[in-house]
Amino acid sequence: MKKHDQDFMKRQNRLTVFEIIKNQQPISRASIAKQTGMSPTTVSRIVGELTEQGYLLDSDQVSSGLGRKSTLIAMVDASVLSVGVELDRSLMNVGIVDLQGKLLCGRQYPRIPDESVDKTLDRVNEAIEQLTQQHVIDRTRIVGIGVGLPGIVNNEEGIVVFSVQLGWKNVALAKRLKELTGFEIAVDNELKVRALAEHLKGAAVGSVRTALLGFGQGVGSAMILEGEIYRGVMNSAGEIGHTTVDPNGMMCECGKAGCLQTYINISSLLSEANRIRPIRTIEELFEAKDAGEHWAVHLIERALMYMAITINNVVCMYNPDSVILSGELVDKFPDIYEAVEKLYLSRFTWEPLRGSFSIHRSMLNENGVVIGSGLLSQNRFFALD
Structure with a gap:
């Protein structure tokens, strides 16, 4: 039980440090330690791990003010990518999102209202293939797929409980899409992921x-x-x-x-x-x-x-x-x-x-659900990593 608690705290500390750097970059190690209350040694260890994994880099800037100058840390925005998917009655919107919530590329597709689950998921898979090939996206950088859709969603299990607009009921969407694509899948209600995007990057x-x-x-x-x-x-x-x-x-x-x-x-x-x-x-x-x-x-x-x-x-x-x-x-x-x-x-x-x-x-208009779904997938990845 003690080891479990220690592992949990390590993951939480890692996620906390990562989010501070993501939102406040460029930033010094000393500033992170001051904000979090972690020891400089702990912060340096976490930053070292994230740098080694290719998520961070030392920027050209140094901290200003009195005292010893320190190099500032910044994100490598393309180090982690995710796929955001919006499914609605008559459209399918698919895009690639970077760490800052920037939509690198994307495309909207028409969707037949009574299209089957299997057909829709096949088309999602095809759209991801097209985007990664056309825009030369490194698939090894993609950490997962986030899907936002209308209706009641069991977000923990990735199950569409009921969607009037799509005509789906009790669909194990995460399981089926993972089997098809090989990526980890996060599924949620479209407005909740749009709210997440607006909260992190938009009007909220x-x-x-x-x-x-x-x-x-x-x-x-x-x-x-x-x-x-x-x-x-x-x-x-x-x-x-x-x-x-x-x-x-x-x-x-x-x-x-x-x-x-x-x-x-x-x-x-x-x-x-x-x-x-x-x-x-x-x-x-x-x-x-x-x-x-x-x-x-x-x-x-x-x-x-x-x-x-x-x-x-x-x-x-x-x-x-x-x-x-x-x-x-x-x-x-x-x-x-x-x-x-x-x-x-x-x-x-x-x-x-x-x-x-x-x-x-x-502020994000028609791309809000795609961006929010992509960020949801990234949050899930870093929470579990």
Whole structure:
């Protein structure tokens, strides 16, 4: 038991040192020791190991100020790479991410909504092969694959418990993708990995309590509380799209009536639009709205109203200091963000909480899930190493 505790502490110390260097580089060994309370000998040993493994290097810079000058340490950004994958109803997004969360290369692919699990995973494997060959990526530097997708995910076991958008239930995704690719696999809910990316590299940097909301093929949220993603018992915290707003309302694809997302998500908007005239895409619906067709104006304005109501409900429940709007609707139509912020929030935000939070658009846009999935894979690698 004592040896187990010692091994755990060594891994934690290693991860702590690595994260400090990653986030504060270039930095001296003395500064790391001061921040962590570790002895200079321990810090030097860990830095030596990470340098020997090719993760770190001594930079050309030296520390300033009085006293003995010391060489600063920096990351070798390409020393560790990971694959980030986003799976959604009608798209697949695959990219290679470096240690700083930079997307080195990536590509989006169309996906058939009822595509089988095996077919999707085969295409993920093919996409990784194409990217590594076309961009001359050293596969030995890839430490794993992270996958973000909509629905309830057992992130510890890598099992997709239930995804309405993909039509998957109890899919052992991590096991099957590892057998196919040979890489270690991390799987999580798409908004949780997007929140991780925004927290580390985007609009939530410096925030203590952040609510990220996604509006697109579905409606959902993710919470970062005190720097940690709030998961709940089943990792399903934030599934606000399936909260009931009208028990006599429209049928949701989950099989329940009156879910919040039936008033906002893309498939529901298109379904209602087609009761008036054929509308194939969300872009066509917005064109009809911009042309002044009253039925289209009504559908979009109602969706904006429910977006504002969603923000108010989340703010009332979690009292965040910042709210980030993300997802296909916000990414494709920036006017949505401005309309919700300027026209609707003042009507629906509970008065005592007005001004208590800032509201932002996602800084990472359509690459947020890929970057977050890649960073999730890296975090898993360094935690276990």
